[in-house]
Amino acid sequence: MNEVILIGNLTRDPETRQTKNGIPYCRFSLAVNRRKWEGQSQTEADFIPILCWRSLAELCQKYLAKGRKCGVVGRLEVHSYEDQEGTKRTAFEVVAENVEFISSRKLDEPAAVQATQSSDGYTEVSGDDLPPEFDQ
Numbered sequence: 001m002n003e004v005i006l007i008g009n010l011t012r013d014p015e016t017r018q019t020k021n022g023i024p025y026c027r028f029s030l031a032v033n034r035r036k037w038e039g040q041s042q043t044e045a046d047f048i049p050i051l052c053w054r055s056l057a058e059l060c061q062k063y064l065a066k067g068r069k070c071g072v073v074g075r076l077e078v079h080s081y082e083d084q085e086g087t088k089r090t091a092f093e094v095v096a097e098n099v100e101f102i103s104s105r106k107l108d109e110p111a112a113v114q115a116t117q118s119s120d121g122y123t124e125v126s127g128d129d130l131p132p133e134f135d136q
Contacts (some may be wrong), residue, residue: 008032026057
């Protein structure tokens, strides 16, 4: 099983490009806190590269920006290559299958999308950040 779940803040704006065949992809990096125990609890950040494809890439480009918080579910991919000096290197990235936009569109605004649990067990979601096809 290869599944990664992360929540963190973007370290830079997403960069979107297209393959030679016109398929959009998006790259960004998440700063994810990690607990470190050295006598007392401390946190350090790991900087995790994220790759999104197709419509998910377009949504990330539209709704994410540096500093915004998001959750990512995906798989870890490891790549080996040789650098310019001929040294073998290993790189990794998380290929996102799902991205949850946690922060609002502007950092100084409260979250625009809110979910509330009703007594009948359904979750009602409303907000300005919903795509038009979900706005009813």
